[in-house]
Amino acid sequence: MSYPIDSHPYSPTDTLQRILAAALRQAITRAAADQALGSLVVDQVPTLKLVIEIPNDTQYGDYASPSALGMAKVCRLAPAQIAKVLAGYLATDLPEVDVSVAGAGFINFRLQGAFLERSLGSLLEQADQFGSSQSPSPEKILLEFVSANPTGPLHVGHGRWAAMGSTLSNVLRWTGHHVDREFYINDAGNQMQILGSSLQVRLRQVRGEEVPLPEDAYRGAYLLEIAQKLADRIDTGEIEAPQTPQDFTNYAYREILEWQQDTLHRFSTDFEQWFSERRVHQPDPATGLSAIDQTLQELKQKDYLYTAKAPHGEDPKPDAESAVYFKSAELGGDDKDRVVQKGDGSLTYLAADIAYHRDKVSRGYNRLINILGSDHHGYVARLKAGVAAFNPQVEMEAIIGQFVKLFQTDAETGEKTEVRMSKRTGNFVSLNDLMDDEEIGVGVDAARWFLLSTSMDTPLNFDLDLARDRLSLDNPVVYAHYSHARCCTLLRRLTEEKGLDLSQTISILKPDGDLLFTEPEERALLMLLLSFPDELISASTERAPHKLIRFTELVASQFNKFYDRCRIHPTLESDPPLALARLQLVKATRQVLFNVLTGLLGISAPESM
DSSP, X not given: OOOOGXXXXXXXXXXXXXXXXXXXXXXXXXXXXXTOSTTOOGXXXXXXXXXXXXXXXTTSOXXXXXXXXXXXXXXXXXXXXXXXXXXXXXXHHOTTEEEEEETTTEEEEEEOHHHHHHXXXXXXXXXXXXXXXXXXXOOEEEEEOOOOOTTSOOBHHHHHHHHHHHXXXXXXXXXXXXXXXXXXXXXXXXXXXXXXXXXXXXXXXXXXXXXXXOTTSOOOTHHHHHHHHHHHHHHTTSSOOOOSHHHHHHHHHHHHHHHHHHHHHHTTOOOSEEEETHHHHSBOTXXXXXXXXXXXXXXXXXXXXXXXXSOTTSOOOTTOOOEEEEOHHHHHOOSSOEEEEOTTSOBOHHHHHHHHHHHHHHTTOSEEEEEEEGGGGGGHHHHHHHHHHHOTTSEEEEEEEOOEEEEEEOTTTOSEEEEOOOTTTSSSOBHHHHHHOTTTOOOHHHHHHHHTSSOTTSOEEEEHHHHHOSSOTTSHHHHHHHHHHHXXXXXXXXXXXXXOOTTSOOOOBOTTSSBSXXXXXXXXXXXXXXXXXXXXXXXXXXXXXXXXXXXHHHHHHHHHHHHHHSOSHHHHHHOXXXXXXXXXXXXXXXXXXHIIIIIIIOOOOOSOO
């Protein structure tokens, strides 16, 4: 069976690399059936790892495959011989692709004009959906991220997790998966009581009492704001004054959680689910057992708990008390088993976390993804063990993120210095500060862009001076905005001034089937735009949303090279078909920039600047 690309049988959401990979595998299957690939038999073809990539030098092709090199051992043939055989089969299956062999066995693919015209037409037809694809193995995924304590404003590190998590969820959805976003509210534990007692003292202070804060209190000025608001509401009769420590805790908790939710919403980060840690501690009215109790019972029934004075493989210390251990080493590859219940009967944090992940498993997800700070690196194996204890078929991933440092130029010394503190929060720069503060605020778009700009596992040095400069094209988010606005302005002017109907289908081909384009910048831009769906798949499978920042920078740069080299206004008079073909590239560039900025990165796409 041939792969008749000329009849366009593939789905509009098939990517170019998937199309070429499918054709290559089909060619290998046919060649193996014809015994043309040495010792390779048809049954071995599904196990072969095939690679389609964009070469560094596109002189010989738009795409290349080194797969013949990897097949040499199983075929018992030279890679160049394998590549030559496959090129013959591919020439039949891909009539709109020029296939050639180079070097030690590389197969090169150069897409012909008709193929590219149809692909560009598909891009424009899909419009706001271009870039999306269907996963061959769609999953139901729960993505948990941010999950801050409700004891104060979100800091810049939380902002990085928010930007990464919200963008990754978009990427996963665009590549065919069902994704729910969840925020785990850490609202149980001693920190909540400390929060309540801190507010109680702050209320007395705003009432004029000279009373010191306890040593372990939360000291940020935000609690003074909450206390003043509470005092005003009491004075107006809107609410009654809190009476008990728990009343103060509950009031502060509600106010701060509302702040956090509002901050995240303004930061283009929303959640389908907010899961309170209190839920795993509260007893079920029917059984009297909490989710933690039920979890420990089930683990005991499965023989995943044991009582000892030390974990298996270690000798107990002389003064050690017996404790209940979870077999995390056996289940999750932990370096040792972990305590879930201490000798005095109190529970560890791990017990609550396992109960929470048991709840996740019960909701029918295929995959759980947690975005965690670097201080949780050693905790991952325990969580994986907890998931495996209840359903080993559920995949558990942890993405470990590094922290953020903010830098700006010191007005006195002229040197870059780290910004460590905010007056409002007391000891850290909040996400609200990063968005709004008069001195360091950069706005939502720049904050998201810079927080997304590097891999999660790399510490981020955030240049506030560059991010705040909204007039310089050296600022990458300004450059992306400028490029999108430039597309919109050009299309708008030609529509209004020249009366062009840009909604109609416009050919980019000459009568002989070759492209109308005359400059290398045109083809380079077109190929880059058409690679967007494959870039998305790469960002999805690698859990690397920062790749979209780099892709956007490449599109903006390539578009402006094209714009400067390939003038459109003069060509409208001298060569109208070429000018209209170039306008198709402008339309496609605008569409791709719009999709990646607004649909994936959560960043605006202005139509004018």
